[in-house]
Amino acid sequence: MGEVAAAEERKQSLVLAINGERFQLSESDVHPSITLLEFLRSRTPFKSVKLGCGEGGCGACIVLLSKYDPVLDQVKDSTVSSCLTLVCSLNGCSITTAEGVGNSKDGFHPIQERFVGFHASQCGFCTPGMCVSVFSALVNAEKSNRPEPRPGFSKLTVTEAEKAIAGNLCRCTGYRPIADACKSFAADVDMEDLGYNSFWKKGERDEEKMSRLPAYNRHSSNLQFPEFLKKEIKAGADLASKGYHWYSPSSIEKLQSILQKNEADDGTSMKIVVGNTGAGYYKELEHYDTYIDLKHIPELSIVVKDQTGIEMGAAVTISKAIEVLKQENVNDFSLESKTVFKKIADHMEKIASGFVRNSGSVGGNLMMAQRKQFPSDIATILLPLLFETYRAAPRPLGNALPYLNAAFLAEVSFNRNSTGARLNTCRLSFGAYASKHPIRARNVEEFLIGKVLSVGLLYEAIKLLETTVIPKDGISHSAYKSSLAVGFLFEFLSPLVNTPDQISGGLCSGDNSSMLRDYNSKIKDNNDKLNGTKFPTLLSSSKQNIQSSNDYPPVGQPVTKVGASIQASGEAVFVDDIPAPGNCLYGAFVYSTEPLARVKSITFKSRSPPVGFNALISVKDIPGKNLGCTSVFGEEPLYADEFAQFAGDRIAFVVADTQKHADLAANLAVVDYDKENLNPPILSVEEAVERGSFLQVPPFVFPEQVGDFSKGMAEADRQILSAEIKLGSQYYFYMETQTALAMPDEDNSMVVYSSNQCPQIAQETIAQCLGLPVSNIRVITRRLGGGFGGKSIRAVSVATACAVAAYKLQRPVRMYVNRKTDMIMAGGRHPMKITYSVGFKESGKITALKLDILIDSGAFPDVSIVIPGAIVGSLKKYDWGALNFDIKVCKTNRPSRSAMRGPGEVQAAFIAEAIIEHVASTLSVEVDTVRSINLHTYNSLGFFFKSAAGEPLEYTLPAIWDQLATSSSFHQRAEMIQEFNRSNKWRKRGISRVPVIQEVTVRPTPAKVSILSDGSIVVEVGGVDMGQGLWTKVKQVAAYGLGLIKPGGTEELLEKVRVIQSDTLSLIQGGFTGGSTTSESSCEAVRLCCNVLVERLTALKEKLMEEIGTLEWEALILQAYQISVNLSTNSLFIPDSTSVQYLNYGAAVSEVEVNLLTGETTILRSDIIYDCGQSLNPAVDLGQIEGAYVQGIGFFMFEEYPTNSNGLVTANGTWSYKIPTLDTIPRQFNVEILNSGHHQKPSGEPPLTLAVSVHCATRAAILEARRQLGSWNSEDDPNSTAFQLEVPAVMPVVKERCGLDSVEKFLQWTMGTK
């Protein structure tokens, strides 16, 4: 090609590098709306970027973006979310994905190796994104001019390491091990602080520890900006095809001419973009005809600093703005200006997460605020030329929109003779509280200016403010938002009132200065103390105390997770990573938005069929029975037949040529409903009771009553009658949403890859639906990106829908359900209403408990009939004397609820603790005393649990209870907390200790073990690995089991064992994975197989040993092949009646701090002791305990899953559904795993219920707040200490319980006492 032609081609194309490989895209290759994620996943082999949310909220998709500046000869590296970044904006850029950081072919990066060794990857779906985040932090730290770190470490700091992953979500691990893996690179890390890992043993010296870590060499980074790209760099590429344009104007003039041209081209749609992160909020689905990228216009990217201030172009990214504002070496600015800049920067650091700030621009944010009423932080903080900023959001470090933000400026003067500061000027702005735009509270400003601050004046100002900050009608938590405004103003102004003892005592505790002269430091002090910024790092040193066993190696050893390294590099293959077969089509569900309606027709909004549309599959296309799931528990249809039964019900399935087109088409579907002559839907359990709408629970699964309730009540000194509790739902939030790929095969058969906890049920359902023998259906499941119960029954319909479409169209059909649809259809945990009556003695001993429980099962049975048994099993953790109940499973017109991790059990844990708290508050005794008095004796345990109680020695809870009190210094800390609460007005602490006893049932499970000719071993099990480490334990047991025949020991066999995907035609009767016991039963089935193989090989081994004296494993197997020993066997483990049910024990202590002005709860510390019996792998169990506990924290403290009045889920993405993040887990998290010597006990679910300790501790802190509030009240409020704290105890709830008007009450009281 000649040079001119080549140059011309380059102009019409864009060039980028991905993991060092050159990609040239011309206009026919890419539509400008294509995101980097779509491009990577569909056009390159790099699948490590995962789609977790598609809206910038989870970090599963992030990549490192490197840009070369030829003028400065410098490379800038930063993370960006590939789900929002448009590929056309990446001309001349280099992209590094997790595969590029390290991989199995070229070698893993120490980050990936350390993730493995710190046991920081479970399902592995979040892991590539996590690794890229740390990689970027390392790369950037190394560029800094900080002093040389210790050998083997990087220039990264612990705080930076924590912040690097603060925006990444992980639903499995609970974050602690991830944080440790990251911190292991930090120069300032204390090796003692790094948790349990496979590298070193307890007690080793720091140097030894260091030497065992996978070596990190600062000077040999994998990251090099490709030379070829440096040569090809040009300003920006314009792409144009017939239907669309991508412009990258290099000047304002060129931009104007494009805009003018576009105006003339009537009817074309156009979008200006910088980072395109706004698309994450507005969830834009449509394509535009023209895109204009502003990043190449120098005027829009400038930063000018002079004495008058800092000027920034609109395209400057938020990260760049923060960097500029934080630069300290600018002498032009006064100290005040620098302080202000730093405050703006600090506030901006809480906007979104690093990978959004790195591409999102300041101008884009302001445009969203101005044009689309986005609840912007920047718009508020820039309004008053600020001095101090405030923000109340569910996550302290960001990645959560604020409930309200504020920025205040005041200029004050102090006069020795006056009683307070005089406000000379004052600007108060508030935003993000569901007002159209941020506002200035000018009436309050005018009221304050020129006056000397006094308590009375502050009170008046606050009253005025209440009439000003009024969220618009219908907004949730609106009273809370107004009270936040009051709290922030109080926090800002109270240090200036000259009565420090009374006013600011709570805010600036411990500060006894008489005159508040130092305005700056005083407010900073307040903020630090209130917001906890004085904590140097997010997490403090946590301890993991593990008693492992060496009796049956490698069983019992903390072997690292199978496949963890390929999970970290992103090479592990999840269902959606399987390359699309030729001719593949994609599907998306059309769901009902009505709770109960006749479906008349489905059409599309557009006149012509949607782009890429292929077919609309509905009930009419099902060749066999209309089944979405069949199991022993009941059936549900695949598609609504005549009636849609709930908002979210599957109505049809749109098939298109890409997933994006299928989603777009489903979005364009218009369903015509008819509700004539239909009864109103049943949307609550109360309505279900009224209309007698129940699921029948067969007697054999219904739990038994315990004791005589009337007798117990007669023995009671006191009674509480008919108290009520309500509990809502929780969404699984697996990082990988539901997905399947169905491929028609020869002879009327079908292969379905499904992310599924019960492939067997999927196989049987698909067979019935297609009218084929079960033997024609092969369902394959290799790994799940998290399941948590949501991929058992709920995943079956996804696999079945793909199979039906594939069968009809005779083409492969796949689906990766988008997060919104997934959240709307999922159902989640069972909501319930509980009414209880309880009798108790003056001592706190409970004598009788009766419960009426109404469980909302949703429209179809799923597994709801087992929930009553699960609730009662977990409720029995206390000795209630007698326990009677009436439990009804209500059939409603809501999505079917399924068995979410700890189903029924976590709700029961709450119910039990709520009752104990109620009793304690009625008696005015310490709640921990009531808990201790009502713990089971071995006798009462037997009375409640019958044979499942086991032998007396197996009942380890009493010992755990006492040991935990000692190891957590429970009683001493309780006293310290009392002291803390006495001396702090606006922060209160609480501590709580709770037990768990949980009954589990072991189910029959199959396995197959085969030894191949080279001595390698293949294992298949019924259970599915969804991150819980099942394969790892299975591998250990196989190595141990076959090691018994292996000459020279067992451990070397570990590397020879390969556990392979579950395949329903290869291993039958797989059942389902759940209930915590699948790992142990799968292991037992494997052990049975190994026993058979050992027996078959024994005679040969003895013969060969006699003949040749020594024998290698490989030689033994080769000989066995030659004489045709059968080296493959399978088994079905069936637990005997004595081991089918048993109990699990543990306890937790949590301490929390509540901010009374915002309702923010900080979990200061959690301590857990959990009895794992003889753990098969303590590292895996530790991960399960921590992960489950953090998921429990999500249920109790954060995760609201609301619906509209039709029952349609409204929290349908990362913007509104907040799972715990690194900044919301316990700051100190100590876990001890007991080896009580009995068999392996499950760790997946019981520890989840222990998270109720956090809720109870929060309640304890709130109780203190209410007592204080009571002391400020003129009239005595009898309800001040008797209250219920809702689940989840989100910030608005906590604040409400602490008193929305606590500031006003306090000021009134102060005025009264003066």
Ligand SMILES: Cc1cc2nc3c(=O)[nH]c(=O)nc-3n(C[C@H](O)[C@H](O)[C@H](O)COP(=O)(O)OP(=O)(O)OC[C@H]3O[C@@H](n4cnc5c(N)ncnc54)[C@H](O)[C@@H]3O)c2cc1C
């Ligand atoms: C997960 C997530 C969390 C977030 N959390 C917060 C938060 O807590 N607080 C907060 O304040 N913000 C938050 N944001 C918003 C974020 O700050 C904005 O998305 C970002 O700043 C927008 O910049 P952009 O360059 O990506 O804009 P784009 O997405 O490219 O553009 C946004 C809009 O502005 C228009 N536009 C952009 N630049 C210009 C211009 N110069 N002239 C005219 N029109 C223009 C575009 O046409 C588009 O309509 C969050 C965003 C995400 C994705």
Ligand code: FES
């Ligand atoms: S998928 Fe991109 S941030 Fe979640």
Ligand code: FES
């Ligand atoms: S390991 Fe993080 S989401 Fe599963």
